[in-house]
Amino acid sequence: MTEFMTSDLCDAFSEKLGIASPVFLRFGGRPRFCGEIATLKLFEDNSLVRERLSEAGRGRVLVVDGGGSLRCALLGDQLGELGVKNGWAGVVINGCIRDSVALAALPLGVRALATHPLKSVKRGGGESDVQVVFAGVRFVPGHWLYADEDGIVTSESPLL
Template identity: 60%
Template sequence: MDFQTTDLCDANEGKVRAVAPMFRSFGGKQRFAGPIRTLKVFEDNALVRSTLEGPGEGSVLVVDGGGSMRCAMVGDQLALLGVKNGWAGIVVYGCIRDSGPIGGMELGVFALGTHPMKSIKKGAGDRDIPVTFGGVTFTPGNWLYADEDGVIVSEAPLL
């Protein structure tokens, strides 16, 4: 996918929202985009697994982990599910782990940081609801574009 978020912002002024600069890129794909799917969870990644086990169809999974820095919401096994099932990327408002292996995968992965501890697995949380962090509301079906300069969201595809 060939785009730059800076160019998309310039060409679509007033139609895009930029997420506050808080994320680091961990995936093998530095640039990714797609329709948004969401999860709202806290220190429990069972819904992350079950979602990534399903067809991604080029979507971006936005995981609102409440900004927790106490455990990881995505590791290499879940990222590999994302690759195998056609997800364009994962944005985690929280931490990931296994950053080395994830860096070699054809998947965009943005997160606040890394943490070696795994999460609990009770299945608590919400799927496909609007979530808000970084000054932006991520609504399922809107579009997310991410690259080296940041993350932007639009209501419709820009490319």
């Protein structure tokens, strides 16, 4: 992965970037990550998260619009390990995670709104590869996401 800083990307490309509102907390053992965006839209059901992280990640970032729910977790250590095993660079969740200590030990970038100890239901609901909007940003499959200690930015094409 090429070294970058989101502040430098903003200085050079601000008119071309989506800049996420600073609502996410950092989890996972990789504070800085980037990659092509893959998306999921779901609510309190992480069945599709498991399904997607079981696929070859090829350095992509999985963006999950969980509707901002703070009532259960959509990612935990088992799914985090699955993401690492299959080559995902990171996961951004508009919702909660759990097993934060174990996730911190994994070489995976993770951003989420909060932690919650309760696991989600498993009903298989949701949509894959659709545009999602949260934190003031459109996350489009095939666009690029860059995350570091200062924030999250998106672009239509690779910047590095």
